[in-house]
Amino acid sequence: MPSTTVIILDEQPPPPQALLDALASMDAELSARSLAQLLTGPISALPEADVLLAPAQIPGEPVRTAVRRLRRRAGAPIAVVWTTDDFEALEDHVRLGHDYLVPPFLPALVGARLHSCSERAELGRTLQEADARAELMSYEKELEIGREIQAGFLPEDLPVPAGWEIDVRFRPARQVAGDFYDVFELVHRRRLALVVADVCDKGVGSALFMALIRSLLRHTAENSGLQHLVAAGRSGAGIPVVGATPLLNAVTATNGYLTRNHLRQGYFATLFFAVLDPATGSLVYINGGHNPPLLLDADGAEPVPLEPTGPAVGVLPDCSYALGYAQLDPGDTLFVYTDGVPEARCPDGRFLGDDRMIDLLSESAVNGRAVLDRMDLAVRQHTGEAEQHDDVTMLALHRPRAARGPHAAGQAVA
Incomplete structure (x- = not known):
């Protein structure tokens, strides 16, 4: 028995x-x-x-x-x-x-x-x-259904203006992610909006807020009026900035909605939201508490960080956001990323680190895709056999030295 x-x-x-x-x-x-x-x-x-x-x-x-x-x-x-x-x-x-x-x-x-x-x-x-x-x-x-739904919120084909290149790397730490990116046209296709954001925490909760925040940002930006904002450029002179109004409306309205309705849930997002004028290479942006994107000079100068211009969205009610400005000349690349890149951990727990990331970005590269390939390889090699602790998102906006012909479609790469 x-x-x-x-x-x-x-x-x-x-x-x-x-x-x-x-x-x-x-x-x-x-x-x-x-x-x-x-x-x-x-x-x-x-x-x-x-x-x-x-x-x-x-x-x-x-x-x-x-x-x-x-x-x-x-x-x-x-x-x-x-x-x-x-x-x-x-x-x-x-x-x-x-x-x-x-x-x-x-x-x-x-x-x-x-x-x-x-x-x-x-x-x-x-x-x-x-x-x-x-x-x-x-x-x-x-979770698989959630992953498929969430994938529908990410653009499969990127609208890339003639004379520009956009490349993306996106690797969630779990089946659903808190990171997201978006690229869409504004002002009758005269401007291009670029968003990279990181919702706090991981898993299903952050994925739900990712979908909410992404939808609020895009809907508000696309439905804002075409009025211009008169803002001070680097020279201090008052200049009309087409696309700044949708940008400000989208970020302030999203922050207002989150703080009015979801403050108790404790979710917030850092984000970088930029509006590009493809004809001139001028960029107006809001950095809401996000890791500073880095402007990579074509001649290999030290990367220039685009520092925060306001807090993360969903934290402070009725806060204000300032506008930042940058210029991408032929050969320049804008590298936007989430903290899963510098905070990638090796098996013994050490981070890749900001210094190592900047060193890698200071090396010359012919285009944005080469920049992302280099960074992605560095993150994977540093992580090794260790578990991926955070979502990894990278976007590279590159302005080639010579125009590459008619309007082309960019491709998001996971």
Whole structure:
């Protein structure tokens, strides 16, 4: 007969000697526990068991509660109560579904009853494991559906103006991501919007807020008016900036919506949102608490960071965002990234680091794709066999030295 694990409830009255002798004669593993230990001890300290053996004089509800706690530890133990003469108490236990033993406590009878209980407990464990596998498969299926839905929020083809190149690398740490990027046209296709953002945390919650924030930014920007903002350029002179109004409206409206409606959830996003004039290479942007994108000079000068111009969205109600300005000349590349790049961890936990990233970006490259290839390889080599801890997103906007002919379509690369 297979071994049966039995917990004997160490309470009064004790099991009769005949019952103890029957248990000793069968292939059973015996241990004693008090009712208090089973009801109040930590779940992790409870033993695994097929049978909980208790006297019928103990009320049925505490015994049932003890069995439930044991089931949380492992398997599905069966409560078996015994009595020699208190059949009224025994009846209360039977009504609760507990099994029972009554005299004579012959070894063959006791062994057969406990063997039956052991088989039921094994069946219960099998059913629990099957339920757990089914739940895991359902969860994984839901995650896959979420991944597919989220992928629909990311642009598959990038609208790239003539004379420009845009390349992207996007590697989520999990099936769904908190990072996102977007590229879309504004002002009757006269301007190009570029967004890279990082929602705090990882997993399903950040993915939901990623979809919300991305939708708010794009919808507000695309539906803002064509009015110009008069802003100060680097020279300090007042100049009209086409596309600055959709930019400011999108970021301030998104921040307002999040802080009015979702402040309690605690989710926020750092973002870099830029509007490019493809004809001139001028860039107006808002950096909402994001890692400073780096402007890479065609001649190999030190990268120029585009520092934050305001806080992350979703943190401070009624905050203001300043505009930043940059100029991309022929041969220049703008490198935008999330913190999964400098914070990529090697197996011993060390980060790639900002210094190493800047050193890699200071090396000459013929185009944005070469920049991303170099950085992606560095991140993968640094991470090695270690788990990827954060989403990795990189976008490179490159202005070739010579125009490359008619309007072409960019391609997002995972």
